Amino acid sequence: MPIFWHRRDLRASDNRGLAAAADDADGVVPAFVFDPDVLEHGSDARVRFMLDSLAELQESYRERGSDLVLTRGDPAEVLPALAAGVDAGTVHWNADYSGLAQDRDDRVEAALDGAGIDTETxxxxxxxxxGTIRTNAGEPYSxxxxxxxxWRDREKPEPFEAPDGTNLADASALATDALADSFAGAFDLDDALRAELPSIEQLGFEKPDADVQDGGTAAARDRLDAFCESAIFEYEEQREYPAKDGSSRLSPHLRFGTIxxxxxxxxTEAAMAEAERRDEAVRGADGDDELGPAQESVRTFQSQLAWREFYTQVLYFNPEIVTANYKSYEAPIDWRNDDDELAAWxxxxxxxxxxxxxxxxxxxxxWMHNRVRMIVASFLTKxxxxxxxxxxxxxxxxxxxHDTANDNGGWQWAASTGTDAQPYFRIFNPVTQGERYDPDAEYIREYVPELRGLDAAEIHGWVEKSDAERAELDVDYPDPIVDHGERxxxxxxxxxxxxxxDPDE
Known part of the structure; x- marks a missing residue:
């Protein structure tokens, strides 16, 4: 009876590790560990999304006659105890690629090995x-x-089937009483094994003030289906405009692995076939071999999936970049670091x-629109x-x-310290960025209600106006805290x- 340890893969379908565990035995024990070290880096919003996703996952197992075992504590202590309680010979999990995750997994593997239990990653x-996509010289790409x-030319694996009830441990074998003795004395925690999900408060967090989107596989599939029905065919053009519904908003689901x-x-491949039909309807079947606009849009979205994997590979081979610049400069960058300006940002x-x-x-x-993430990151750093x-x-x-690899890659790109980053002399002008990507100021008005009474020209011209001109508009909105040209x-x-x-040259 193997164990499958869920982490950043809160789903039963298309789950490589779970499918492999189900192939090995008659009954897989699905488990999730509330790891204090992981929760220490959590946030109200992410924990809320995680609990929503876990609730749906637990219910999906119960519908199949099984259950999701929920434990708390150090996985290096919890998992050997759980394995002893269900007489598991193997613990499976899916790889995580950050340095902290790899260190944790090494500890867990050593603890399970010491207990005579096999592991499969x-x-x-x-x-x-x-590491599977490298330069011709055999080096990881930068x-x-x-x-x-x-990446785009490599054959992609097919989705994995979700295990049915015959491949999962029976719920009666996973009752709390049946396992409680295995945890006695294993670690000093109250209520170490839970049959029901804890509340967000019990995990040390609060209900977020933000309107966090729904977690779980059903919500992820709804978003994917809606995106692939229409927006994906205009993604190339619409994705840069925050007032338009042009992005998939799948990023939380990809981060938590709910899909x-x-x-x-x-x-996306099914969408590509539909895109080809749409493009042919416009230009005719005898058109050239170049991708049409709908196909280009689908390809651009696929390239975003590749960006995630590129940054994952960069982090995997350079775990120190979580806190260190990827790109070396001859001297440390002399950041100004004004606390009042950071607070205003x-x-x-x-x-x-x-x-x-x-x-x-x-x-x-x-959550924030990706174009705007680049704008606010450039503003903070430059x-x-x-x-x-x-x-x-x-x-x-x-x-x-939040994803360590993706966010670190994005921030170091904006700061000109990362791999394949924008040149240091490329500095976004926040005024022209607003004019270009939110020309009618729809996005700005939605989130800055003080400016809703102004027309787009007045909003985009706010920074260039004199103090007297801004005062004449009579809105409760701050003057610019810095001069962009000077900075x-x-x-x-x-x-x-x-x-x-020489800075003067």
Whole structure:
């Protein structure tokens, strides 16, 4: 009777490790461990999403006549005790690729080995495991474009079937009383084995103020289906505009694994076939071999899946980048780090409307549109001259979809310290970014209600207006806290000094 240890894969369908465990025996014991070390890095929004997803997962097992065993504590102590309680010879899990996760898994594997229990690790959270896509010289890629070209041409695995009741341990064998003796004295925790999910408060968190989207596989599939019915065919054009419903908003589901990547990719391939039909209807079957606009849009969305795997591979081979710059400079970057300016950025009170709209969306929804993430990250690092790590920490505290690899890659890209990052001299102008990607100021008005009475030109012109002109508009919205032009020059000088160059040249 093997155990399958759920972590960032809160689903029964298209789960590589669970499917492998089900192939090995008549009854798999599904388990989840509330690990204090993991919860220490949690947030109200993510824990809420996780509990929603666990509730649905537990119910799916119960519908199959089994159950999800819920435990608390150090997995290196909990899992050997659970294995003893159900007489398991093997514990399966899906790989996680951060340095902390790998250290934890090494400890768990050593503890289980010491107890005479086998372990099997499976690659489930990526379509192509780290290290399988390399340069011709055999090195991991540090440039996305070349990684993407090989990634897109690799054959993708098919989704895995969910185990049925015959492949799962019977619920009667997983009753709390039957296992309680196995945990006695194993670790010093009250109520170590739970039949029911704890509340968010029992885990040390609070109900989030943000309107967090629903967790679970059903919600993930609803989003995927809706996206692949229409928005995916205009993704190339619409994804950059935060006022439009152009993104999939699957990122929390991919982060928690409530839907499998193989299932997502299969849906995009079905969308690609539909896109080809749409493009042919416009240009005719005798058109050239180039992808049409609908096909390009689907391909662009697939490239976003590849970006996630690229950053996962970068983190896997460079675990230190969670706190260290990926790119070396000759001298440390002299970040300015003004606490008042950081506080204004977090509160959405910078006086730059597109920046403030993004930060308020983060507060209200625990999520932010990707284009706006780039804008607010550039503003923090290049206008406020704050160390990217402060922005990363704030996003980790607020985002429901926080993913170590993806967020670290994004922040270091914006700060020009990461792999394949934007050049240090590329500095977003937040005013022109707002004009370009929110031309009618719809997004800004949604999240900055103080500006709803102004027209788009007045909103986008807020920064350039004089103090008297802003006062005349009579709105309760702050003046800009910095001058973008001045800060741009300071940022350029800061990076030049770090590069060992003369800042005056």
């Amino acid at each position: 499976h690659h489930d959270a990526v379509l192509h495991e780290p 440039v996305y474009t070349y990684f993407w070209k090989k 499998g990547l193989r299932e997502v990719y299969e849906a 977090k509160a959405g009170e910078t006086g730059y409307p597109i920046v403030d709209a993004g930060m308020r969306q983060l507060r209200e929804e625990a 206008d406020l001259l704050w160390d990217w790590r402060a922005g990363y920490d704030h996003f980790r505290d607020r985002l429901v979809d 741009r020059e300071r940022a350029l000088a800061m990076y030049k000094r770090a590069r060992g160059e």
